[in-house]
Amino acid sequence: MVSNKASWQSALKVFLDIIYGPLENNNYKWAIMGSIASVLQGCEIEPKDIDILVEDPKTVHFISSFFTKYYGESKATTPFDENGVWVATKEQPVFEGEGPFTFKWTYTKFNINGLFIEVTHKIPRENHPEKDTNLWESGQNVWPYVKIIAFENYQIPVIPLELQLVTNMEREFDIRVKQTINIFRKYGFDETLLLRTLNEPQKKNFDKLIS
Incomplete structure (x- = not known):
């Protein structure tokens, strides 16, 4: 908190x-x-x-x-x-x-x-x-x-959080990543925008986190 x-x-x-x-x-x-x-x-x-x-x-x-x-x-x-x-x-x-x-x-x-x-x-x-x-x-x-x-x-x-996620992943801000994923689950997110920011390993990691 x-x-x-x-x-x-x-x-x-x-x-x-x-x-x-x-x-x-x-x-x-x-x-x-x-x-x-x-x-x-x-x-x-x-x-x-x-x-x-x-x-x-x-x-x-x-x-x-x-x-x-x-x-x-x-x-x-x-x-x-x-x-x-x-x-x-x-x-x-x-x-x-x-x-x-x-x-x-x-x-x-x-x-x-x-x-x-x-x-x-x-x-x-x-x-x-x-x-x-x-x-x-x-x-x-x-x-x-x-x-x-x-x-x-x-x-x-x-x-927007979609553009912040890649920064938080790269800097290993795990709490921020988790919080962002929770927001995405609850309210949805702009998938097109998000996918423009993530590289392939990050996309795979995101798929695991959001599932």
């Missing part, structure tokens, strides 16, 4: 109270992904942060500019430094550069009520094998499949 429900709900509401209107008024595409998206779609897991995907790297800068009071003191030079935690600062509100697996990142991270908010835009470099074919949770082909979920007084876009 979700043990820090009040914490994530409070942090998400603060985030939305500040930025929802500006995002909508400027027609910027964004969506919640990761554990919060799973919880909002019925999974009973414990969110550890709030992950936001955006369509345009400029939107990362736009969002970050509204949250300067939540900037911190960074202990790392990049978000991928294992020796410390990178957070937005006045000197570096947004990280731009290459990250793992030859992705180009535009990224910011700040803390609201004890929960990190991470806003991400990433695209494969030209030599990435999935540059033109990828359909995955944080990829830029997700936008036609985004779902709208009610939260407080907001209608917020979220990445």
Whole structure:
């Protein structure tokens, strides 16, 4: 069960109270992904942060500019430094550069009520094998499949569970996989979309889990 429900709900509401209107008024595409998206779609897991995907790297800068009071003191030079935690600062509100697996990142991270908010835009470099074919949770082909979920007084876009499942399988998040399967059994799922995301071994594993 979700043990820090009040914490994530409070942090998400603060985030939305500040930025929802500006995002909508400027027609910027964004969506919640990761554990919060799973919880909002019925999974009973414990969110550890709030992950936001955006369509345009400029939107990362736009969002970050509204949250300067939540900037911190960074202990790392990049978000991928294992020796410390990178957070937005006045000197570096947004990280731009290459990250793992030859992705180009535009990224910011700040803390609201004890929960990190991470806003991400990433695209494969030209030599990435999935540059033109990828359909995955944080990829830029997700936008036609985004779902709208009610939260407080907001209608917020979220990445559907069908696109999250492959991520959770690959990262061996067994509890999330189990929770997702339970939701699929109870409410159904978009089989066409799901099958586009899974490779053959994952499809076989899914068939076993759903049966």
